[in-house]
Amino acid sequence: MNDIIIHISDLHISDQSGKLGNAFKTTYLTLDDEKNYNYIKEFTSALEKIKCNNKYLIITGDITNIAEKNEFEKAVNILKIIIDDLSLSKENILLIPGDHDVHRDSIKELLRDNPDSTSIEVNKIKFNNFNLLYKEIKGVDFDANKIIFDKLVIDELVFLGVNSNMKIDHHGGVGYLDTKSIENELKSIREEGKEYVLCLHHNLEGEFEDKGQWDEVNKKNLKRIFEGNNIKLILNGNEHTPNSKLLAGSVINLSDSGVFASKNEPTASFKYYEIVKNENELLLKNNIKQIRIINGKSESNFGSWITINLDEIKTEIKEFIFKTKTNLPVLPIQEELPELEVDDELPELGVNDEDNNPVDEIKIYENKDFQQKIYSIIKDKSLFQQGHFHWSESSRAHNWINVSRMLEDNKDLQMINDTIIDLIEQFDLDRDTNLMIGLGYEGNMIASKASMKYNFPYTYFPYSYRSKDHLDFENKLDFDNSEGQYKNVIIVTDVVNGANTIKKFILERETTFFKNVEKIILISLFYTGDKVLNYKILNGETFKNIEFYSVKHLKVEKCPYKDYNYRDECIILKDKLNCVHKFYNEKLVSK
Amino acid sequence: MIISKLEHPDFIYYDLHSEEVYSNYINQTNEGIYADRLHSITLERIKDQLSLDDNTKNLIFDFKNISDTQPNLHSYFGDLKNNRFKILFLNITKDLIKQLEFNSIRNEKNIEDNIQVFDTYTRIPKEEEGYKCFYLFENESEVFFNDDFNIFDEIFNKKFKEELKKCREDYTEPHSSSFVYLSSYFNIRKLVSHNKGFAFYSIYKLAIRIIYESRQSAWKTFLSNCNIEEFNKPTLVCQSLTSSYIVSILANMLNFDVLILDKIGPINKIYNTLNKNIIEDKDYIIVSDLVCLGTEIKIAKNIIQFLGGNYLGNVSLIKTETLDSKDIFKENATLAVFSIDNANNKELEFYISTNLEPKPIEESTTT
Numbered sequence: 001m002n003d004i005i006i007h008i009s010d011l012h013i014s015d016q017s018g019k020l021g022n023a024f025k026t027t028y029l030t031l032d033d034e035k036n037y038n039y040i041k042e043f044t045s046a047l048e049k050i051k052c053n054n055k056y057l058i059i060t061g062d063i064t065n066i067a068e069k070n071e072f073e074k075a076v077n078i079l080k081i082i083i084d085d086l087s088l089s090k091e092n093i094l095l096i097p098g099d100h101d102v103h104r105d106s107i108k109e110l111l112r113d114n115p116d117s118t119s120i121e122v123n124k125i126k127f128n129n130f131n132l133l134y135k136e137i138k139g140v141d142f143d144a145n146k147i148i149f150d151k152l153v154i155d156e157l158v159f160l161g162v163n164s165n166m167k168i169d170h171h172g173g174v175g176y177l178d179t180k181s182i183e184n185e186l187k188s189i190r191e192e193g194k195e196y197v198l199c200l201h202h203n204l205e206g207e208f209e210d211k212g213q214w215d216e217v218n219k220k221n222l223k224r225i226f227e228g229n230n231i232k233l234i235l236n237g238n239e240h241t242p243n244s245k246l247l248a249g250s251v252i253n254l255s256d257s258g259v260f261a262s263k264n265e266p267t268a269s270f271k272y273y274e275i276v277k278n279e280n281e282l283l284l285k286n287n288i289k290q291i292r293i294i295n296g297k298s299e300s301n302f303g304s305w306i307t308i309n310l311d312e313i314k315t316e317i318k319e320f321i322f323k324t325k326t327n328l329p330v331l332p333i334q335e336e337l338p339e340l341e342v343d344d345e346l347p348e349l350g351v352n353d354e355d356n357n358p359v360d361e362i363k364i365y366e367n368k369d370f371q372q373k374i375y376s377i378i379k380d381k382s383l384f385q386q387g388h389f390h391w392s393e394s395s396r397a398h399n400w401i402n403v404s405r406m407l408e409d410n411k412d413l414q415m416i417n418d419t420i421i422d423l424i425e426q427f428d429l430d431r432d433t434n435l436m437i438g439l440g441y442e443g444n445m446i447a448s449k450a451s452m453k454y455n456f457p458y459t460y461f462p463y464s465y466r467s468k469d470h471l472d473f474e475n476k477l478d479f480d481n482s483e484g485q486y487k488n489v490i491i492v493t494d495v496v497n498g499a500n501t502i503k504k505f506i507l508e509r510e511t512t513f514f515k516n517v518e519k520i521i522l523i524s525l526f527y528t529g530d531k532v533l534n535y536k537i538l539n540g541e542t543f544k545n546i547e548f549y550s551v552k553h554l555k556v557e558k559c560p561y562k563d564y565n566y567r568d569e570c571i572i573l574k575d576k577l578n579c580v581h582k583f584y585n586e587k588l589v590s591k
Numbered sequence: 592m593i594i595s596k597l598e599h600p601d602f603i604y605y606d607l608h609s610e611e612v613y614s615n616y617i618n619q620t621n622e623g624i625y626a627d628r629l630h631s632i633t634l635e636r637i638k639d640q641l642s643l644d645d646n647t648k649n650l651i652f653d654f655k656n657i658s659d660t661q662p663n664l665h666s667y668f669g670d671l672k673n674n675r676f677k678i679l680f681l682n683i684t685k686d687l688i689k690q691l692e693f694n695s696i697r698n699e700k701n702i703e704d705n706i707q708v709f710d711t712y713t714r715i716p717k718e719e720e721g722y723k724c725f726y727l728f729e730n731e732s733e734v735f736f737n738d739d740f741n742i743f744d745e746i747f748n749k750k751f752k753e754e755l756k757k758c759r760e761d762y763t764e765p766h767s768s769s770f771v772y773l774s775s776y777f778n779i780r781k782l783v784s785h786n787k788g789f790a791f792y793s794i795y796k797l798a799i800r801i802i803y804e805s806r807q808s809a810w811k812t813f814l815s816n817c818n819i820e821e822f823n824k825p826t827l828v829c830q831s832l833t834s835s836y837i838v839s840i841l842a843n844m845l846n847f848d849v850l851i852l853d854k855i856g857p858i859n860k861i862y863n864t865l866n867k868n869i870i871e872d873k874d875y876i877i878v879s880d881l882v883c884l885g886t887e888i889k890i891a892k893n894i895i896q897f898l899g900g901n902y903l904g905n906v907s908l909i910k911t912e913t914l915d916s917k918d919i920f921k922e923n924a925t926l927a928v929f930s931i932d933n934a935n936n937k938e939l940e941f942y943i944s945t946n947l948e949p950k951p952i953e954e955s956t957t958t
Contacts (some may be wrong), residue, residue, distance in 0.1 A: 405868060407839075408826075408848055410846055418619045421619070438836070444836050445835050449619075451787060452592075455592060458787055459783065460780065460783075471776065473776065478781050
């Protein structure tokens with residue numbers, strides 16, 4: 001049996017009198033202890049039926065409705081029932097405040113007395129009532145000025161309690177995390193071999209509104225920080241609708257458990273995540289329960305907690321994967337892995353160059369609708385493959401995205417073509433372009449619609465590792481650029497990792513043409529490299545003039561051995577532990 | 592961009608259905624060739640382009656495959672008339688003439704006739720009252736078109752041939768996949784690179800032929816009178832870089848799925864362990880840019896059949912008729928938009944030869 005993490009949110013325990021503020025009329029949880037008792041008992045009995053080992057509880061905010069003391073007193077009673085019934089220890093609970101747990105009258109009173117109060121003082125006072133609950137349940141005071149204020153450790157999984165209410169004041173506000181502070185706190189916490197999950201209240205993306213309830217500028221910076229710190233999952237509340245999705249332009253999963261005690265629509269719900277762990281994988285299996293009133297005679301006054309079949313709803317991701325057979329190294333244990341080998345024939349592209357890539361200049365493609373659809377195709381068709389894949393002797397990886405299979409369904413093919421157009425339009429890339437080039441079969445196919453939409457000419461070109469399969473004239477561009485008439489060129493391809501294929505195309509195969517090109521815009525469906533995605537990451541010593549845009553970042557694991565010893569050292573290849581596949585003809589290349 | 596404009600000394604021709612398909616394509620309405628309603632966005636494009644080029648005042652708008660129009664399109668044609676353009680509609684139904692409010696025009700050359708129209712989804716042809724030619728003016732002396740004139744043969748084919756000449760690449764090596772000598776190759780990528788509008792129009796023509804063939808020929812019928820979504824649609828197979836481009840556009844036009852066969856050899860290693868991408872008993876159509884001797888088609892056909900798929904046929908923008916059409920089995924015939932044959936191979940400077948002595952001319956004429 002596995003451990004489970006119970007995720008509830010947005011309880012909105014509400015004083016229905018309305019004397020001190022607005023009441024949340026559609027909640028089952030009020031100041032009525034008996035009703036609360038019965039509702040919670042239904043909840044805990046539903047959980048008791050789940051066969052599991054240990055249980056953990058995470059509450060992602062809005063425990064009360066207006067953060068009055070009387071609401072928090074009831075919250076204490078409610079949580080004590082849960083703790084007793086589920087035999088939870090205080091270490092196994094994360095209590096996260098939401099914006100409804102901020103006591104706004106306390107802020108007003110503080111400001112009336114002292115208008116020059118510091119933000120530290122405001123933060124402290126606004127959570128005074130929340131602290132009544134926190135101290136009672138957790139046994140310590142809530143540190144209102146710390147962004148990461150608590151953690152729940154389950155072996156290598158670490159759930160971090162994060163306070164996203166720093167900018168919530170007596171007028172309200174949206175989610176916000178100070179970027180420097182969260183980056184520093186994450187760095188100081190991080191340990192090798194651990195996987196971190198952020199637990200916070202506000203939703204970074206919205207199911208009903210495009211932007212979610214988060215500061216837009218802050219969100220973009222956070223995405224970079226989260227990706228840089230290998231965050232793969234964020235648990236949140238606030239939307240009152242259970243859902244899970246990807247943070248736009250990233251592979252970070254977001255999961256909202258919905259509203260916990262709603263009488264009406266959206267239906268009351270909670271989630272539990274089963275920790276699936278074995279030698280080769282670590283993931284959280286997503287489960288949702290919702291209250292459904294079936295009117296059966298045996299049913300409680302609230303209805304029944306029903307398990308929702310995730311196959312039937314499109315708004316949920318079934319598994320949040322931290323490690324799979326693919327990205328767990330199937331390698332002999334070494335103290336230190338060897339350096340990754342780059343293509344010997346050419347200098348490596350530059351790393352993030354400070355001059356070229358100032359931190360505040362972020363241009364990353366975002367369209368969560370397209371990005372989610374594309375990710376779903378990969379997931380549903382299992383197109384993220386594992387094995388030992390070669391594009392040349394020096395270009396090897398343990399994963400491969402099977403893009404050609406992605407393009408087989410006409411609807412998917414057209415959607416991906418539309419995505420490329422959307423990307424071009426999002427950054428106005430067509431404005432000064434003189435020529436577009438589709439690279440390889442897949443690049444050619446995903447650029448076909450854009451090729452017809454825009455007035456500049458279009459052509460296509462084989463991948464360098466397949467050049468020997470083509471006739472001489474097919475390996476030459478049909479355009480002469482001796483007069484420099486093609487100054488701005490868009491290249492469309494399916495996958496970019498280290499961009500060696502692009503380098504070969506530009507620096508070896510079409511040197512004369514590109515000599516007079518001033519700007520290259522590289523568009524890929526996937527970026528599979530290590531860097532934090534941004535539009536100038538490929539610039540450096542080799543190139544100064546490449547702008548790079550990718551629809552999705554899906555990191556693949558490179559074969560970590562050196563060119564001279566990988567055949568002996570890499571056991572996937574040596575012992576054929578999985579598929580071994582070459583995308584080029586070794587004999588033709590050696591000729 | 593306009594894709595179907597064909598110029599003749601006496602007129603300029605526009606194929607409205609193909610232009611509508613193009614409008615849908617670039618505006619991401621993925622109806623493909625099943626779109627049969629003409630919209631203002633299409634006429635806007637034509638009008639914009641015409642204002643730049645008004646040397647010829649005689650315009651032909653072909654309504655073939657158009658069975659409906661957006662309301663109020665009358666003004667587009669009315670404006671052109673006011674700009675002294677002489678307009679001829681081809682293959683238009685009586686209903687559309689009425690819808691466009693031109694039913695009051697009287698011209699003796701506007702002769703009522705049954706014209707062929709197609710069901711939107713199944714493309715089943717049916718007869719409807721209409722006009723093969725309908726002039727938007729009444730002065731018969733200004734008539735500029737002979738209704739026997741075959742636009743496809745007389746203009747499209749000639750234009751295709753001229754475009755093909757630009758794609759010729761000299762080649763002195765033996766043919767790479769068959770034991771013959773070729774004088775040259777045709778680099779069809781050049782057609783896309785330098786005249787992508789015409790390339791799109793040619794692919795459109797191919798799409799229309801594929802559907803027509805499915806109705807008329809020995810091809811297994813895959814369309815019926817029900818909703819297109821429910822058909823057992825064939826899969827389009829690409830096996831070269833240029834055919835991947837053609838297939839990508841054809842898939843949109845026909846709403847067919849796609850198979851990239853090029854990598855079947857190596858990728859098969861993976862698919863054998865996970866799942867095969869050639870599905871047993873599913874129909875496959877191999878798509879090429881140019882079929883010369885058909886060697887690659889045979890290889891692709893064998894792979895499809897070996898893995899249990901049903902080879903339906905092959906289609907190509909261009910085919911080479913090395914045999915007389917009467918000597919080719921229907922199932923092996925390539926469906927193409929343009930043929931290189933004994934009537935044009937000399938002009939195209941395209942020859943196939945072997946190391947053997949050619950058959951003496953006097954003997955060949957007697958057989």
